[in-house]
Amino acid sequence: MTARHSRRDFFRLAGSAGAAAAGTAAGWASASGDPAPDGAPHVATVFGQPATVPKARGERVVVVGGGWSGLSLAKYLKRAKPDFDVVLIERRRTFVSSPISNTFYAGVVDWERLCHSFHDAARANDYLYFNATVVDVDRDSRRVFTERGYLDYDWLVLAPGIEYDYSGMGVEDPAAEQTLRDHYPAGFLPGSSDLTIKGKVEAFEGGTFLLTVPSGNYRCLPAPYERACMIADRFQARGVKGKVLLLDGNPEPATKSEGFLGAFNELYPDTIEYVPSTEVTGLDPHNRQVETRFGGHGFDDGAIYPPIRGGLLLEILGLSKPGSQQEADIDPLKYNVIGDPRVYVTGDARSMPLAKAGSTANSEARYVAELIAARSQGEELAWRSPETVCYSMVSADPDRAILIRNRYSYRLVDGRYVWSLANTRLDQEWDHAKGRATLEWARAMYRDLFTAA
Numbered sequence: 001m002t003a004r005h006s007r008r009d010f011f012r013l014a015g016s017a018g019a020a021a022a023g024t025a026a027g028w029a030s031a032s033g034d035p036a037p038d039g040a041p042h043v044a045t046v047f048g049q050p051a052t053v054p055k056a057r058g059e060r061v062v063v064v065g066g067g068w069s070g071l072s073l074a075k076y077l078k079r080a081k082p083d084f085d086v087v088l089i090e091r092r093r094t095f096v097s098s099p100i101s102n103t104f105y106a107g108v109v110d111w112e113r114l115c116h117s118f119h120d121a122a123r124a125n126d127y128l129y130f131n132a133t134v135v136d137v138d139r140d141s142r143r144v145f146t147e148r149g150y151l152d153y154d155w156l157v158l159a160p161g162i163e164y165d166y167s168g169m170g171v172e173d174p175a176a177e178q179t180l181r182d183h184y185p186a187g188f189l190p191g192s193s194d195l196t197i198k199g200k201v202e203a204f205e206g207g208t209f210l211l212t213v214p215s216g217n218y219r220c221l222p223a224p225y226e227r228a229c230m231i232a233d234r235f236q237a238r239g240v241k242g243k244v245l246l247l248d249g250n251p252e253p254a255t256k257s258e259g260f261l262g263a264f265n266e267l268y269p270d271t272i273e274y275v276p277s278t279e280v281t282g283l284d285p286h287n288r289q290v291e292t293r294f295g296g297h298g299f300d301d302g303a304i305y306p307p308i309r310g311g312l313l314l315e316i317l318g319l320s321k322p323g324s325q326q327e328a329d330i331d332p333l334k335y336n337v338i339g340d341p342r343v344y345v346t347g348d349a350r351s352m353p354l355a356k357a358g359s360t361a362n363s364e365a366r367y368v369a370e371l372i373a374a375r376s377q378g379e380e381l382a383w384r385s386p387e388t389v390c391y392s393m394v395s396a397d398p399d400r401a402i403l404i405r406n407r408y409s410y411r412l413v414d415g416r417y418v419w420s421l422a423n424t425r426l427d428q429e430w431d432h433a434k435g436r437a438t439l440e441w442a443r444a445m446y447r448d449l450f451t452a453a
């Protein structure tokens, strides 16, 4: 989907969902078999009926999105206030981790290491996992609509993550966009695209393998550079006569620049061609041609990362901040939707310029969970900075990594928030100790998200 979708478009697409939100769906979109009005497709649906979840046993907090942010929130809401009745609504059936997925391409970890069970997380931490897609929210009646019925909430947290915005790289034709999504998937949304990219890396026999880095505050600043290293490492190990062409919209790697440039030059001088300050302006996936302001490049295969935007749900709900990448219009310190202290947006969908990282989402969620618990008792909580911890593997065998770890601070300038990094620790000397620490960090995070530890 593109940034051009409006709330009305979505209702037309979802058909009965919009009608349900307006309180009219139950009359026609039911088991009665009545035809849908206005020629809309008839869908046997439960949009207008209560979801089959247990009755709330306390104040109900509904968390939408079971990624790094939503999983952390569901757990830490129960920790902050065990009386909360927490329901996590997630449309996926299996959790797939984006962090350390680049190392999967190089064979450092296997697929099973990335996959985890939502049921384990819910059972261990005493909340409900409701496997459904949220299609609308009525904030007046505090009701969340899914294709499996509606749920009422006392508090709502939206953590829908991001979407791709192909129009941001000059791709306006839906057929071209779909070809890019299927044939050259970016691999920055967790799931089956990781398997496709791994298959491409193993099947590549030579030529140019295209990777791109968007500009803006894209998801996981170091990940495209780490990916270039992991794929180049695999090509070298397989003896492939080919190169990774890395087109970067930024003037240098957006983070850990020295470490990545050192790795490109020393470890992959003939396998990575790094081209900075070169934003993609157009793509012809059928003829495998990428356009930039400085001319075109052909490619043989690739994984093409377009600019990103906030999750589609925010736009559907009219919660996108004007002037942002369709990210959430929220209080930058308290995370609630402006004017609505019952609804919060967290994780990569936030509009503050914090690193879009799982570690940021996890530490931020602990604070937001405590804040909601405090507010439910009429209290407030002082702002706490999230912490970003980002290891990047630059070689697979031996596994060697670099690191950035930082917090954030802010100043108010003419009523506007100006954010800076704080307490930054930057370690750009790659070594095996940090390679091991990368995998240990991921293990600890999975333990946090999926067990009671």
Ligand SMILES: Cc1cc2nc3c(=O)[nH]c(=O)nc-3n(C[C@H](O)[C@H](O)[C@H](O)COP(=O)(O)OP(=O)(O)OC[C@H]3O[C@@H](n4cnc5c(N)ncnc54)[C@H](O)[C@@H]3O)c2cc1C
Residues within 6 Å of the ligand: 064, 065, 066, 067, 068, 069, 070, 089, 090, 091, 092, 098, 099, 100, 101, 102, 132, 133, 134, 135, 159, 160, 161, 162, 187, 188, 189, 190, 219, 220, 223, 311, 313, 346, 347, 348, 349, 356, 357, 358, 359, 360, 361, 389, 390, 391
């Ligand atoms: C290749 C790669 C490497 C990375 N490496 C690191 C790293 O080393 N360290 C690090 O800290 N971070 C890393 N990240 C970043 C990290 O993955 C993200 O920052 C993190 O996933 C953001 O969490 P989130 O919960 O906001 O979004 P997500 O994890 O994307 O979760 C959003 C969830 O919402 C669900 N959803 C959306 N809409 C709906 C709806 N309408 N109804 C129901 N469910 C819905 C989605 O299915 C999804 O499960 C990496 C990312 C990538 C792509």
